[in-house]
Amino acid sequence: MTTTSTTPLTAKQLDDMIKALAHPVRRDIVIWLKTPEQYFADQEHPLSLGVCAGKIERQTGLSQSTVSAHLATLQRAGIICSQKVGQWHFFKRNEALMQQFMLQLSAEL
16 A cells, blocks of 8 residues: 555545554554664664564564564555565555554544
């Protein structure tokens, strides 16, 4: 899911994002990805790539499969995006979509 700051989100997009953020672990992940240098400063790869899935897994203390499911939910909602580099998957927040989400919620609610 991609969007620009001038394109209003659909009701379904808003609902999907709200549902994805309804779980405390997923909210934590989104918070950590907002300032990855604060939470993942020890990552070997540049944080400009995003945060390695393994680092997120360790930060949560949950199993790999549980964290993967949470990451997939956030990705389906468009809140985060990923890229694969070698054997690693890196995750970043979709800042443009998050900004649009926050602006739209503020305006509508």
